[in-house]
Amino acid sequence: MNLGIRAILYSARKWKKTLLVFCLLLAITTLVLSGLAIADAQEEQAEEVRGTTGASFTVERNLSTGGWASGNGGSYSTQEFISEEMLQEISSIDGVAGYDAALVSMPYYYTQSGESIITEDVNNSFYTYGCLNSEYNELFVSGRFELVEGSHITEDVPNGLILSRERVEKNGLKLGDKVSGINDPYADDPEVEMELVGIFDIVADKDDEATMYDAATLWDYTDYAFCSFHAMKEMAVNYEDGNKLTEAHFFVEDAAQLDNVIAEVQNISSINWDNFIITANDEVYQNISNALSDTNTLITTLIVVITVVSMVLIILILSMSIRSRKRETGILLAVGIAKPAVILQYVLETLLIAVVAFPLAYLSSKQVAGTLGTLFGKAAENVIVTPEHFMLVAVVGGILLVAAVLVSSISTMRLKPKQILSQME
Amino acid sequence: MSIMEIKQVGYSYDNKKKVLKDVNAEMEQGKLYAILGPSGCGKTTLLSLIGGLDSPGSGQIYFDGQDIAKTGLSDHRKNHVSFIFQAYNLIDYLTPAENVSLTSKLPPLPILERLGLTKEEAKRNVLKLSGGQQQRVAIARALASEAPVILADEPTGNLDEDTAQDITEILKESAHKMNKCVVVVTHSNELAKQADVVFRLKKGELQVLERVQDGAAQPQSRRNNTPRSERRAK
Numbered sequence: 291m292n293l294g295i296r297a298i299l300y301s302a303r304k305w306k307k308t309l310l311v312f313c314l315l316l317a318i319t320t321l322v323l324s325g326l327a328i329a330d331a332q333e334e335q336a337e338e339v340r341g342t343t344g345a346s347f348t349v350e351r352n353l354s355t356g357g358w359a360s361g362n363g364g365s366y367s368t369q370e371f372i373s374e375e376m377l378q379e380i381s382s383i384d385g386v387a388g389y390d391a392a393l394v395s396m397p398y399y400y401t402q403s404g405e406s407i408i409t410e411d412v413n414n415s416f417y418t419y420g421c422l423n424s425e426y427n428e429l430f431v432s433g434r435f436e437l438v439e440g441s442h443i444t445e446d447v448p449n450g451l452i453l454s455r456e457r458v459e460k461n462g463l464k465l466g467d468k469v470s471g472i473n474d475p476y477a478d479d480p481e482v483e484m485e486l487v488g489i490f491d492i493v494a495d496k497d498d499e500a501t502m503y504d505a506a507t508l509w510d511y512t513d514y515a516f517c518s519f520h521a522m523k524e525m526a527v528n529y530e531d532g533n534k535l536t537e538a539h540f541f542v543e544d545a546a547q548l549d550n551v552i553a554e555v556q557n558i559s560s561i562n563w564d565n566f567i568i569t570a571n572d573e574v575y576q577n578i579s580n581a582l583s584d585t586n587t588l589i590t591t592l593i594v595v596i597t598v599v600s601m602v603l604i605i606l607i608l609s610m611s612i613r614s615r616k617r618e619t620g621i622l623l624a625v626g627i628a629k630p631a632v633i634l635q636y637v638l639e640t641l642l643i644a645v646v647a648f649p650l651a652y653l654s655s656k657q658v659a660g661t662l663g664t665l666f667g668k669a670a671e672n673v674i675v676t677p678e679h680f681m682l683v684a685v686v687g688g689i690l691l692v693a694a695v696l697v698s699s700i701s702t703m704r705l706k707p708k709q710i711l712s713q714m715e
Numbered sequence: 716m717s718i719m720e721i722k723q724v725g726y727s728y729d730n731k732k733k734v735l736k737d738v739n740a741e742m743e744q745g746k747l748y749a750i751l752g753p754s755g756c757g758k759t760t761l762l763s764l765i766g767g768l769d770s771p772g773s774g775q776i777y778f779d780g781q782d783i784a785k786t787g788l789s790d791h792r793k794n795h796v797s798f799i800f801q802a803y804n805l806i807d808y809l810t811p812a813e814n815v816s817l818t819s820k821l822p823p824l825p826i827l828e829r830l831g832l833t834k835e836e837a838k839r840n841v842l843k844l845s846g847g848q849q850q851r852v853a854i855a856r857a858l859a860s861e862a863p864v865i866l867a868d869e870p871t872g873n874l875d876e877d878t879a880q881d882i883t884e885i886l887k888e889s890a891h892k893m894n895k896c897v898v899v900v901t902h903s904n905e906l907a908k909q910a911d912v913v914f915r916l917k918k919g920e921l922q923v924l925e926r927v928q929d930g931a932a933q934p935q936s937r938r939n940n941t942p943r944s945e946r947r948a949k
Binding site: 291296299300303304617618620621622623624625626627628629706707708709711712 | 759760768770789798806
């Protein structure tokens with residue numbers, strides 16, 4: 291009779307012991323799978339939070355190290371401007387999700403028939419960002435604006451324009467319409483043709499107080515616009531420094547990696563860092579990181595404790611079970627069955643139970659994980675037990691079970707058959 | 716020709732109490748051997764050493780001329796010897812038929828039926844059989860293994876007189892008709908009387924007793940106790 295048949299017969303006929311180990315394995319595996327799902331949901335939530343906290347860094351000209359010149363009725367810095375090559379190099383660093391650098395002006399826009407696009411204000415100028423990547427403009431990143439139709443302006447869109455839904459509707463415009471922009475219609479500024487590529491909704495009301503010191507505060511959000519960087523440069527061609535970049539904002543994929551990304555940026559040797567300042571903008575992330583870290587630690591500790599306690603429990607039960615089978619071990623050895631075959635039978639019996647318990651635990655954990663997840667403040671639908679979790683638990687659990695049987699068998703297997711049998715008399 | 720040879724075997728518990736001292740013996744197929752001796756004199760230990768359940772502290776045990784320590788105790792237990800224990804030592808989650816199949820690929824029913832068990836009993840839970848029936852299952856397991864040597868430790872110790880006599884007959888039959896070398900450790904003079912050769916283990920030494928008409932055995936001359944390997948050497 292081979293060991294496989296013996297293992298099956300033992301499992302079937304000693305069904306109470308089998309049932310005990312089965313229930314334990316089912317409960318433990320369900321808890322561990324649920325724990326993994328909760329941990330993943332927590333990590334996903336943390337990543338989402340880190341990604342949406344808008345952690346970024348700003349690169350700007352260092353005016354204190356540059357020279358100064360006089361002209362146009364005042365003094366101005368002669369410090370180096372941010373070049374497009376710098377933007378490319380910095381944005382190619384791993385961990386940089388995107389960037390935006392904008393020229394700001396207040397141009398006027400006209401329909402193809404030459405009519406002025408009417409604003410809330412009587413002078414019909416729009417507070418406009420000439421963007422490289424409008425998606426990363428602070429207004430969109432912070433969630434105050436939301437693109438609801440069309441697409442964002444990227445470097446590949448040379449003459450795009452994004453307007454608010456209110457202005458689009460009030461002026462009878464639609465996506466794809468051609469619009470002309472002029473920086474100052476009363477000066478000799480060129481007319482630049484653009485295409486309406488996107489429409490945004492205003493999510494948050496404007497709460498900053500209008501002040502003469504910050505032009506942005508003087509315009510209503512409905513009169514904000516985003517045009518392509520290229521188009522803005524063309525519109526501002528008559529203004530010497532008006533079409534050069536003084537600062538750029540780089541957004542990172544993971545707020546937790548902000549310091550590392552900045553360190554890498556500062557290692558770019560082709561940029562003279564005496565001329566530029568880097569500032570980290572991660573205030574929001576810093577405020578929530580402690581809370582995230584505490585929850586992560588709590589969940590990880592719980593999973594480790596559950597797993598360790600469970601394994602100790604399983605080892606104890608298997609150890610007691612194998613100890614109670616000392617006589618059987620002695621008999622099997624006495625009739626000439628080799629020690630490895632005896633151990634293999636015990637391993638096989640445990641794995642037979644695991645083969646049934648693990649898939650059932652996978653199904654039960656799908657129900658349990660959501661309920662447990664709510665205890666940790668997770669939405670039940672976000673706590674998902676995946677096949678990857680199952681594979682991990684099945685492989686690691688299988689190895690631990692085999693190890694548990696081996697450890698439990700050591701004390702008996704070290705003895706000679708005569709010693710085992712005489713202990714039983 | 717001897718199949719088992721015990722040569723200058725010594726054994727002590729925990730390197731203190733010496734239970735076997737320079738034990739020598741030869742055993743042949745087709746004979747029933749009985750080992751007598753007082754409790755605790757080392758009879759079961761000697762049987763365990765012959766069966767490869769333990770290793771001697773000194774000396775060698777040969778099966779068919781080969782040192783079992785060199786060929787492997789597990790292999791010796793699997794292929795050369797089979798055990799019958801006083802406590803039966805059956806696997807409790809297997810039926811009698813399955814217990815017999817542990818050591819043999821032969822169909823178990825014929826041998827169980829030959830030993831007096833019915834088909835129904837052969838498929839019953841082994842613990843629900845009487846002591847005598849369980850011992851028959853243990854004997855069936857030993858016989859089915861086709862090992863040439865059967866080692867029995869007090870096989871009739873837990874049985875009533877009639878059943879004990881039945882078991883003795885089976886053991887005799889195994890030796891004489893099935894050409895097995897049957898070695899029985901026993902306290903029973905009745906069983907010893909029916910053995911072909913009787914050994915007495917006393918103070919760690921093994922003596923061969925001479926069979927006498929009334930059943931009481933007397934020591935044979937020392938000459939016969941010399942192992943064959945030594946005689947060959949001389």
